[in-house]
Amino acid sequence: MVGRVNCYLIEDDPLTLIDCGPNSGKALDELERALSEHDRRIEDLERIVITHQHMDHLGLVDIVARRSGAEVCTLDLLAPVIENFSRHAERDDQLAETLMLRHGIPDDVVVALRAVSRMARGWGGATAVSRRLADGGRLEFATRSFEVLHRPGHSPSDTVFFDAQDGTLVAGDHLLRHISSNPLISRPLDGSDEHARPRALVTYIGSLRRTREMPVRLVLPGHGEPFSGHAELIDERFAMHERRARKIRGLLAEPMSAHQIAQALWGTVAVTQAFLTLSEVLGHVDLLLDRGEVVEEQAGGVVSYRAT
Numbered sequence: 001m002v003g004r005v006n007c008y009l010i011e012d013d014p015l016t017l018i019d020c021g022p023n024s025g026k027a028l029d030e031l032e033r034a035l036s037e038h039d040r041r042i043e044d045l046e047r048i049v050i051t052h053q054h055m056d057h058l059g060l061v062d063i064v065a066r067r068s069g070a071e072v073c074t075l076d077l078l079a080p081v082i083e084n085f086s087r088h089a090e091r092d093d094q095l096a097e098t099l100m101l102r103h104g105i106p107d108d109v110v111v112a113l114r115a116v117s118r119m120a121r122g123w124g125g126a127t128a129v130s131r132r133l134a135d136g137g138r139l140e141f142a143t144r145s146f147e148v149l150h151r152p153g154h155s156p157s158d159t160v161f162f163d164a165q166d167g168t169l170v171a172g173d174h175l176l177r178h179i180s181s182n183p184l185i186s187r188p189l190d191g192s193d194e195h196a197r198p199r200a201l202v203t204y205i206g207s208l209r210r211t212r213e214m215p216v217r218l219v220l221p222g223h224g225e226p227f228s229g230h231a232e233l234i235d236e237r238f239a240m241h242e243r244r245a246r247k248i249r250g251l252l253a254e255p256m257s258a259h260q261i262a263q264a265l266w267g268t269v270a271v272t273q274a275f276l277t278l279s280e281v282l283g284h285v286d287l288l289l290d291r292g293e294v295v296e297e298q299a300g301g302v303v304s305y306r307a308t
């Protein structure tokens with residue numbers, strides 16, 4: 001979640017809004033103002049599409065859906081999250097807490113972050129989903145058609161929408177130009193083992209590989225300006241993750257917990273943003289574990305890693 005979020009209006013039949021911003025009066029004002037620039041009102045919307053489960057993209061969904069009567073469409077895996085957002089957020093926080101303690105983050109930091117997360121939950125929102133989209137299915141308009149593609153990694157529900165006619169990819173936070181999308185560890189939505197630690201970066205890299213092969217001409221991202229050159233950008237991201245994995249491996253002559261690695265890389269940010277940086281470290285550790293370049297050890301309930 002980074003600063004301003006993009007919502008896209010598709011002026012077609014049905015009139016469609018993709019993402020709706022966080023649940024705040026300011027965001028609602030801005031959405032109304034932006035729609036009025038196109039001579040539209042919230043009440044005119046006929047369809048709302050949500051790209052993924054993060055609060056900054058879906059928070060206003062219930063207000064906008066109720067005022068407009070628009071149908072709400074999401075990937076099938078995302079629907080239960082949106083329909084019961086606070087329960088989902090609570091379970092995600094439980095997973096985060098378990099992981100933070102297991103990977104060496106001190107108890108008091110974990111307690112503080114839990115409180116921050118509870119307070120932030122008001123930016124989210126819940127609503128009934130009217131139509132569940134299948135991965136590989138289509139989102140049809142009178143004059144165009146988007147392929148619906150599941151691209152998990154940044155979050156487990158990331159969905160992109162591709163119009164093969166003109167090469168437009170509505171990408172949510174799957175691919176951003178100026179910052180790399182953090183693959184945040186989050187509860188699996190597909191019924192896979194909740195006790196196995198989700199491997200968000202490994203999943204994300206697999207998703208980026210599939211996007212790289214697509215004939216995309218213009219990316220409409222969830223944050224920042226539209227851009228082209230998606231394949232080059234994805235290659236840069238791969239190189240960046242590789243550099244970061246090598247740097248982490250270089251630290252591990254002696255065993256370190258993931259939290260110690262995060263502190264070595266980012267100092268106090270590893271405390272204020274403990275879960276974000278933990279997700280980042282564990283993602284790269286997963287790449288190294290897969291290649292047998294590091295091994296995992298456990299002592300006193302805390303996991304540590306060591307270079308082989």
Ligand SMILES: [Zn+2]
Nearest residue numbers: 001052054173
């Ligand atoms: Zn996001």
